[in-house]
Amino acid sequence: MSIFKSHISQMGAYKPPLEGRDNHQHLLLDFNERVLPVAPAVKQALIDFINDDQLQVYPAYGNITQKIADYCGVKSEQVMITNGSDQGIDLIIRSACQEGDEAIIPGPTFAMYHQCAKVENLNIIEPTYSRENGFPKQAVIDAITNKTRLIVLANPNNPCGTPVARETILEIAKAAPQAATLVDECYFEYTRQTVCDAVEEYPNLLVTRTFSKTWGLPSVRLGYVISRKENIDALLNVRGPYDVNQLAVVAIDAALSNPEYTQEYVKEVIEVSKPMLEAFLDKKAIKYWPTVANYIWVFPDNPDAMEKHIRASGILVRPKLDANGRKGLRITLGNKRQTLKLEQCLSSFEIN
Ligand SMILES: Cc1ncc(COP(=O)(O)O)c(C=O)c1O
Structure with missing residues (x-):
């Protein structure tokens, strides 16, 4: 008999496929990460922090929250x-x-929402996205x-890389005032679409x-x-005082002082790599979902064979099932050079 709540013992762990990922051996197009190293100033800030013998001191966050707030306006x-x-x-x-x-979590989507909802033993309702109709507004x-x-x-x-229109988000938040409306802007810098200016008006x-x-x-x-x-005050009652480690604060402080590294990368991904790969897929008649992010969900006729071929060239991508159980490959966009490498690899693949 488990000492834990029965629904916890019955759950599965959230296990992303991390095994064997090595960015020195592979081109990692499987986790939607930035596919280039960070700014030298970020690395230096971490080295300086360690050399300054501060590791034995508990984290203190200084003005990082103010800096992030300024960045977000x-x-x-x-x-x-x-x-x-x-x-x-x-x-x-x-x-x-x-x-x-009840939790409404349109899917398929990022696994963490389900994981956390299951820990709380919520009833999950899952309206589905589709390539043709995008976000399932009416079903939500x-x-x-x-x-x-x-x-x-x-x-x-x-x-899928599908956006949700600002008016839609606000309409939904208004329609369910008793519900936390969690807007995940994980990929904000690629889209520049946000509702963070509306948090005062929508409690x-x-x-x-x-x-x-x-x-x-x-x-x-x-x-x-x-x-x-x-809301922030209430959440701070739950978050621990040291949940964020000091190395993170040091690194992000330096990153925010060098925003051009991020801006230039975003520009190349969205303005060069994305249209390049889309044109390539169109030419090859490989279907994909319209996307506003740094990843494209592609649906070749033979996804397993394609993934194997890509992997054999040292490139990792991520298989993901759609709502009907059909497998697609989610491919992270890198810079132009990396996109060319991917295209070369795909060119040597027999599509059918
Ligand atoms: C939509 C979405 N939200 C959140 C995350 C998690 O981000 P973090 O590394 O900040 O926990 C991811 C990571 O893949 C994601 O795709």
């Missing part, structure tokens, strides 16, 4: 830093929901009941963001939540 009292946006998602769900509540609105305590809106969604709106993707720092784990002060 909100007040610092509207921001809480977290151990990756995964922690923000977890804290919001834990703090807003209890066993038996129709699913709202007086038991709804959570609505997840990933903007854009992972794995149930919570935005999560991260330094893991565009900023290239998933290893140090820093995310943040933006919401009205009352």
